[in-house]
Amino acid sequence: MITAGIDCGAKNTKTVILKDGKIIGKGMVFTGFEQSEAVKASLEMALKDAGITAQDLSHIGGTGSGAKSIQEADVKVNDIKAMSMAAHYFFPHSRTVADVGAEEGRAAKCDEKGNVVDFAINEKCAAGAGAFIEAMGRALETPLTEMGELALSSDKAIAMNAQCTIFAESEVVGLIHAKTAKKDISKAIHDAMASRIVSMIRRIGVNPDIVMIGGVAYNSGFVSALHRELAVEKIYVPEDPEFGAAVGAAVVAAVDGQ
């Protein structure tokens, strides 16, 4: 059976094609103003990547903050379900999964089948989402893709006082004026953000194995900060973590669609 999972996020829209439990195609586009256009474009891209047509799909699962705009989907998958199924798909031993996207952070506790036991969400405050590091990258005049590596090259621990992203920007500018090294500022930024995600994870309990998905998981500096803060052996990150929720949606579509 071939299914598709579409995750319409705040920043990017991702589609994954799943054939008998194997990923055979992927597509990602910038969400922009017209969510339904982004959904169409990412689906087309993924179908092309897989070398199949829409007729070959048995079911389509839709998830993400823009899930309502996914008219193509016949199976609606909520964000938490998608993330825990994704964690289970990649790492069947996972019990805790963190999904940190551009504008939301979520943590879910799951059982050995990938079912959700408990969860916590932050969708109110950018200080606990990818937008925080993006904004700080702008203040540091450093591309987002280099922020993590930069943080890894520092061994200093500078505390950031500001919680709010808007105020933290001024604090970063202040640190720049005080001639603080860029790498040390970058580490402080990742540490601050990691401590907020950790406090969210602690609300549902820290149960290994811990998996992280979402766009922020590409950031090795952040994963390392999270690792340090959580004091666990390892944090499991799948290849292409940003497609995590889409994979979860495709898995659910295959199960529920039957």
Next chain:
Amino acid sequence: MPEEKKPEFWRWLETNWVNPDIKWEDAQIITAGIDVGSVSSQALVMTDGEIYAYGNMRTGSDSPDSARSALKFALEKTTLPQEKIHYCIGTGYGRVNVPMADRSVTEIACHARGANFIYGPQVRTVLDVGGQDIKAIRCDDKGKVTNFLMNDKCAAGTGRGMEVFSDLLSVPIGDVGDRSFQIDKEPIAVSSTCVVYAKSEATGLLRKGLDTNEVLAAYCSAMADRIYSLLERVGVEPEFAITGGMAKNRGVIDRLKKKMGIEPMKTKWDTQLAGAVGAALFGYALTKKGKGSGN
């Protein structure tokens, strides 16, 4: 009354003013209060406890410079030389960086004292919505602080948030209030007031078919909710007065008024001046007691 200066696209107007009925040469004690906030700075000069002149402008990246230029701006229309000022007090977020200040006083104390002056001694609860924080202050008939609550952790509901939003929707900040009432039906308040999310919130509402004025209304309403929750915690005792730049935004204030069921007090003075007024008054009291400089 104040003359408007430099009307930029979405920024609020910088103003300075001098009282034509006062001759500084006749004054016994001349004091200044300089309030260097995170977004705006005010310098205000008092002659014997009366407002003589003031300047209200945007804070630059450097606090000492902002204090200097605000005072220069305040004195621009007067013949008063700066060295004739007997005592100067700095307040606000950048109060430790006011080079000409003889001492500094916290903005909480200054706002309560200032509100007592510009609104009258009946005021018991002062709400100050500044550029980067919200303060709810309870005070007595002398303008002395009895209790206060402050949110300086989150930019949502502050003036900075409103600036970002007005810029995002290309609506001059002075028009936001009026335009937020040019609607057929009051929309539901936006659920997330995070300033960083303003863009996706606005896009989401426009996607749903709301027009710009309705989006403004939804945002003003959410800001009123946030401010109200802080006031609820400190407890509102009438009379109630609002200081800071947000007091000029009826989109937020009228909605807040409706929630509270209390009519805020009115003043002829610029509400952004309260902190500087309080600082100048503290300077006046100190000098009168002989504790000022040069005595």
